[in-house]
Amino acid sequence: METSKAQEALRIARELARDAKSATDLHNAFFGIGGKLAELFPRREEREAFAKTPEYQEIVRLRAALPQQDKAAS
Numbered sequence: 120m121e122t123s124k125a126q127e128a129l130r131i132a133r134e135l136a137r138d139a140k141s142a143t144d145l146h147n148a149f150f151g152i153g154g155k156l157a158e159l160f161p162r163r164e165e166r167e168a169f170a171k172t173p174e175y176q177e178i179v180r181l182r183a184a185l186p187q188q189d190k191a192a193s
Contacts, residue, residue: 124159125174131155132178141188149178 132149139145149155160166169175 125169125172128155128159128169129174129177131159132181136181136185139185142182142185143188145182145185149182 132145132155135148135155136145139148147154156166156169160169
């Protein structure tokens with residue numbers, strides 16, 4: 120795993136977390152369809168390797184620290 124790419128992912132996630140109103144917002148912006156994760160790590164093997172890094176764990180922690188989005192009434 121290229122360390123600088125993982126560090127760049129964490130830097131981007133921190134920026135997204137500053138603007139996110141909820142954990143769901145950060146998740147969608149970083150992990151969702153068209154999100155930064157696929158942009159930085161386009162191949163599955165790259166994403167799997169990134170998921171084993173300390174930077175990934177910090178991104179998960181950032182997401183967990185944000186408030187949960189209320190579920191929409193059905």
